[in-house]
Amino acid sequence: MFRSAWSDLTSAVQLARLSWSLALLDITLRYRGSVIGPFWLTLSTGVMIGSMGFLYAELFQMDMRTYFPFLALSIVLWNYLSALVSDSANSFMGQEALIRSVRMPFLVYSTRIVLRNLLVLLHNVVVVVVVYVVLRKSPSMVGFLAVPAFLLWQVVSLAVATSLGALCARFRDIPPIVGSVMQIAFFVSGVIWQPSQLKGYEHLLALNPFFSMLEIVRGPLLGEVPSWTIYISALSYSAIVIVLSTVLFARVRGRIAYWV
Amino acid sequence: MSAELLVQNLSLHFPLLHGSARSLKKTIVGNVTGRVSSDGNAGMVVQALRNIDFHLTPGDRLGLVGRNGAGKTTLLRALAGIYEPQGGRVRVQGSLHALLDPNLGMNPDLTGRENIRLRGQYQFLSNAEIRRMEEDVADFAELGDFLDLPVRIYSSGMIVRLGFALATSIRPQVLLMDEWLLAGDANFLEKARLRLEDLVRGAEILVLSTHLASVIEEWCTRVIWLDQGRVRADGNVADVLAAYAAGT
Numbered sequence: 362m363f364r365s366a367w368s369d370l371t372s373a374v375q376l377a378r379l380s381w382s383l384a385l386l387d388i389t390l391r392y393r394g395s396v397i398g399p400f401w402l403t404l405s406t407g408v409m410i411g412s413m414g415f416l417y418a419e420l421f422q423m424d425m426r427t428y429f430p431f432l433a434l435s436i437v438l439w440n441y442l443s444a445l446v447s448d449s450a451n452s453f454m455g456q457e458a459l460i461r462s463v464r465m466p467f468l469v470y471s472t473r474i475v476l477r478n479l480l481v482l483l484h485n486v487v488v489v490v491v492v493y494v495v496l497r498k499s500p501s502m503v504g505f506l507a508v509p510a511f512l513l514w515q516v517v518s519l520a521v522a523t524s525l526g527a528l529c530a531r532f533r534d535i536p537p538i539v540g541s542v543m544q545i546a547f548f549v550s551g552v553i554w555q556p557s558q559l560k561g562y563e564h565l566l567a568l569n570p571f572f573s574m575l576e577i578v579r580g581p582l583l584g585e586v587p588s589w590t591i592y593i594s595a596l597s598y599s600a601i602v603i604v605l606s607t608v609l610f611a612r613v614r615g616r617i618a619y620w621v
Numbered sequence: 622m623s624a625e626l627l628v629q630n631l632s633l634h635f636p637l638l639h640g641s642a643r644s645l646k647k648t649i650v651g652n653v654t655g656r657v658s659s660d661g662n663a664g665m666v667v668q669a670l671r672n673i674d675f676h677l678t679p680g681d682r683l684g685l686v687g688r689n690g691a692g693k694t695t696l697l698r699a700l701a702g703i704y705e706p707q708g709g710r711v712r713v714q715g716s717l718h719a720l721l722d723p724n725l726g727m728n729p730d731l732t733g734r735e736n737i738r739l740r741g742q743y744q745f746l747s748n749a750e751i752r753r754m755e756e757d758v759a760d761f762a763e764l765g766d767f768l769d770l771p772v773r774i775y776s777s778g779m780i781v782r783l784g785f786a787l788a789t790s791i792r793p794q795v796l797l798m799d800e801w802l803l804a805g806d807a808n809f810l811e812k813a814r815l816r817l818e819d820l821v822r823g824a825e826i827l828v829l830s831t832h833l834a835s836v837i838e839e840w841c842t843r844v845i846w847l848d849q850g851r852v853r854a855d856g857n858v859a860d861v862l863a864a865y866a867a868g869t
Binding site: 376378379382386390393458459460461462463464465531615616618619620 | 635636638698701702703704705719721722725726728730731738739742743744745
């Protein structure tokens with residue numbers, strides 16, 4: 362069981378080029394014929410952050426110079442997380458025709474989802490850079506802590522794209538549940554408000570997996586080292602997701618073709 | 622290494638999931654209340670293949686006949702490794718190619734050339750092989766300058782030619798084919814027939830599912846008649862086709 366899951370993984374790695382072309386195609390085809398192409402992603406994120414920034418800085422009575430970089434980073438990273446999770450619901454269901462006509466490692470489909478969202482993220486990062494440049498905020502050395510955290514994100518992303526994809530192919534009730542969970546998560550995970558605003562309840566945030574995963578990448582990029590509780594929380598949630606996904610995938614891999 | 626295809630006691634069933642059979646609610650509610658409904662954990666299933674046995678070696682050309690729903694396509698998918706069977710086993714030696722969906726992954730927004738490259742990647746080819754495939758397909762499909770234009774603007778004849786050229790550009794040792802694929806204008810038909818025959822001759826083992834008795838008489842050396850997922854008859858072409866014609 363685990364052996365065939367492992368061979369699925371190794372052959373998916375050999376087919377990385379295919380996953381990459383498919384991910385690239387997803388993006389280019391979506392914008393083929395448009396003048397600025399995939400930079401619509403950048404533009405719409407920019408407009409969203411620009412308009413939300415002024416409004417919420419006023420509502421929360423915050424300094425623009427600290428709030429804008431925070432909001433830009435949060436929104437861009439959150440958009441990645443949320444799009445990844447909702448795309449994951451479709452990682453196998455959306456590829457029904459392909460799954461039924463060629464034998465292909467299933468992880469190719471989930472890698473495609475991860476790479477596609479990585480490409481979107483790269484387009485959106487431009488907005489963050491612009492905000493930093495305009496506000497003359499320079500990232501500190503602490504920012505390098507975001508690199509291993511971001512690599513962890515990619516591993517967890519692959520696990521989520523695979524296991525959630527399989528679950529959603531089997532149980533068609535799950536995609537809408539996922540949708541509403543992500544909507545709630547947006548509001549409770551400190552995307553638009555800063556943790557310090559919680560006054561006294563901050564420590565509870567470490568229980569929220571979305572918050573700690575977000576914070577291990579966002580914190581360093583804002584020049585703050587996340588606390589140990591955040592790291593412990595992020596690492597344990599990641600471990601749980603990775604282990605559960607591996608077991609699930611090993612068990613149901615042979616059934617996915619029947620479910621889609 | 623010579624090709625081999627060994628099928629032992631192959632059984633395969635489909636779970637019936639998305640009718641009313643097994644939703645998340647029923648699974649949870651069923652488990653929580655301990656009132657596992659009649660379809661229970663085994664679920665409602667459709668028995669698609671039952672106890673199929675055969676062994677093919679180089680030179681064998683197997684034809685599959687049977688009514689719609691007899692399990693022909695499912696058997697081909699199981700041979701191709703797409704469906705993992707619940708019982709028995711399938712062992713394949715040698716390169717295998719399954720022509721199940723001739724328009725596999727053809728994207729109308731991509732150019733002909735991009736479609737060729739993408740298909741090459743789907744078939745796990747190397748860059749050099751993809752270049753060869755590109756030449757081969759371009760040469761056969763006679764698309765000229767259209768090769769670098771989106772498939773969306775092709776005439777239907779051009780799409781057929783491209784699809785056919787793509788499908789027949791891979792030369793495996795074991796060839797699985799769902800329906801004899803031939804369509805298109807008369808001039809193309811003759812050329813296509815030669816190419817397809819060349820492909821079939823080049824394969825060491827052929828498994829072909831078709832409704833056309835004439836195709837089976839011309840190409841196959843053995844016929845299996847599938848009925849409701851079971852082997853109803855297995856033997857030489859004339860006998861099985863005669864029994865099939867009498868039995869339906």
